[in-house]
Amino acid sequence: MTDPARRDGADGPLVVRTPEELRRALADAGRVGLVPTMGALHGGHRSLMRLARERADTVVVSVFVNPLQFGPEEDLDQYPRDLPGDTRLCGEEGVDVVFAPETATMYPRPQMVTVDAGAMGERLEGASRPGHFTGVLTVVTKLFQLVRPDLAVFGAKDAQQIALVRRMVDDLDLPVEIVGAPTLREPDGLASSSRNVYLSEADRASALFLSRALRAGADAATGGTVAVREAARAVLDEAARATPPVELDYLALVDPATFADAADDHRGDAVLAVAARVGRTRLIDNVTVPLRT
Known part of the structure; x- marks a missing residue:
């Protein structure tokens, strides 16, 4: 990585906040694997990182609580945030770069152009959370444009989300391989979340x-x-x-x-x-x- 001063500890991942820092970090990255997250990382995220590590030369984890996918009555303000803890977990899994932009970096002005999730995005989660998948697909598209990954790993727990991301990639001819990781369950059977x-x-x-x-x-x-x-x-x-x-x-x-x-x-x-x-x-x-x- 090109800017070791930005690392959280000698062996930790490089933490970058802006597109410019991200571009410098990935200048000689080889095959890039992206794990998009909203932070509050847990064992399920570890499994995604490990899958990305197996398939890529450089692993990027994005940590961004995306306001565009939250409705007005949802838990945006209460959503758990722990970037230092997330960075430590990423370091334990051999992640190379953590991309943790501020909201103003991802959305420097009101987002006028978004990605319409279509009829599939209006069912189940889309019916319960109107506009949710428009927000998801919009931020995923922005992350793909910023990181330029060869592959991106998503968890199967969000089955409708990964189906929509795959359809978006196919419909829009985006050059990203979408990799699905099995749902990780805790010992009592509860899906990790x-x-x-x-x-x-x-x-x-x-x-x-x-x-x-x-x-x-x-x-x-x-x-x-x-x-x-x-x-x-x-x-x-x-x-x-x-x-x-x-x-x-x-x-x-x-x-x-x-x-x-x-x-x-x-x-x-x-x-x-x-x-x-x-x-x-x-x-x-x-x-x-x-x-x-």
């Missing part, structure tokens, strides 16, 4: 109903789409009576190419996705369900 820090002990016990519902649905795959939905729904009906209750936003079995509801005679892989609120915390999770018979 930056928002898990909000969960009380009681909240966490109720949150485990989400992964149980997904497992129940997947276990019912031989019965077809109706059986998958009914098995998952039965667990979530129980979850609604828990203390605290799990307040379901959606449960859907969808075609992974479009995120439209899977037809009753759907064959091949489908995505069983759930979103719910436990206490103050909104959580999402999903599994791939093979429907072969």
Whole structure:
């Protein structure tokens, strides 16, 4: 790296804040792998970094809480932020560059031109969080333009997000390979998430109903789409009576190419996705369900 004075410790990653610093850092980077994040890094992010490390000469982790993807009633101001901790974790995983721009750097003026997520972006998460995927795809496009990665790694927990990013890359002919990493789960089955820090002990016990519902649905795959939905729904009906209750936003079995509801005679892989609120915390999770018979 060209500016070692910007490193957080002798062996840590180079931390850059501006596009100019980023360009200098990547001047002789070889094959670049990007892991886009909003910080508050955890074990799930580590798995993304390791996958990028396997496939790239230089690994860049972006840390940016993107206001464009938050709605007016969402937790932008409360979203956890810990850049020193994030930088240490990146150093432990051999990350070369942390790109941590300020909001004014990414959006120096009101963003007039954005990336429309289309019909797929209006379903599930898009229906619950209007404009969310426009914000996601816009910031991802900006990061691709600034970092110019050869590949970018995204987690499968955000299944709709990675499907939309792949479609955007294909539709807009962006020269980036999109790599999906499996969802990392904690020992009790809860999907790793930056928002898990909000969960009380009681909240966490109720949150485990989400992964149980997904497992129940997947276990019912031989019965077809109706059986998958009914098995998952039965667990979530129980979850609604828990203390605290799990307040379901959606449960859907969808075609992974479009995120439209899977037809009753759907064959091949489908995505069983759930979103719910436990206490103050909104959580999402999903599994791939093979429907072969």
